[in-house]
Amino acid sequence: MQDIFVSTLTERLSHWVDAFPESKIVADFSNLALKLDATTDGNDELVFWLHVNQEGSAWLSNMISNITNQFKFAKVIVLANAPNQADCFSALSTGAVGYAHTYSSAAMLSEIKTVIGHGGLWLGQELLQRLIETSTKLVSNQPAYVDGLLAQLTSRERDVAIEVAKGLSNKEVARVLNITERTVKAHLAATFERLGAKDRLQLALMLNKR
Secondary structure: OEEEEEOOOOOOOHHHHHHOOOOEEEOOOOOHHHOOOOOOOOHHHEEEEEEEOOOOHHHHHHHHHHHHHHOOOOEEEEEEOOOOHHHHHHHHHHOOOEEEEOOOOHHHHHHHHHHHHOOOOEOOHHHHHHHHHHHHHHOOEOHHHHHHHHOOOOHHHHHHHHHHOOOOOHHHHHHHHOOOHHHHHHHHHHHHHHHOOOOHHHHHHHOOEO
16 A cells, blocks of 8 residues: 655654655645556555644545545545544544544554554544444444354453453553553454454444443
8 A cells, every 4th residue: 555645744754754664745636646656556555644734624524525536445544633523523424544643653653554454444542432432322232242252262362352342542451451562452453353343443342232
C-alpha cells in the first residue's frame, strides 16, 4: 500500500516519515493520479492520511467523499489536531476507516495501517470505549456462543480478550494482568486471527453476553 498524506503542511512530520519513509505529501489530490509512481497499480494500493487542523466537519466530509469518489478502493484515515467524537463518527459515516490524533507515534500509525489493512476500523481509545459501551448495550450473544469462542483461546489470550472487550487499552490491560504491552499485543493478534475479529470493536461485540 502506498501512503499519501493530504495536508497543507509543506513537509511530512517526523513521525510520519518514521512510520512510512516512502510516503508522499500533497495539498491537492485533484490530479494526484498523475503524480503517483508508475509502479502503483490499482486504487486498492492507496492509503490516504487526511490531516485536519481547524477545518469543520462539512469540509472533512467533503474531502473524504472526494477522495473515495476518485479512488474507489482507497482507504482514508483522518489525522486530527483536536480529535472529537462528532467529527470521528461523521468521518466514519462518510467513508473513512480510521480516526486518530495527528501526533500519534510512528508505532501507532503502523498499527493503524495493520488494522485497516485487515478490514478493521480504528478509533482513538476514548472514542472506541464509548462506542463499545453503546454498542454492547444494543448487541448481545447467547452465553454458549461466547463461551465457545473463549474456549478456542489459550488461558492468557482469554484473559486479554476479556479485558480488551471491556474497552481497555493495551497499556491498561498490561497493568491489570501484570504483563507487558508487547505480550498483550501478541495475545491480541493471536486472538484476532483465531476468532476472525477485524478490530477491537468487533471483538467486544463477539464476546458480549446476553
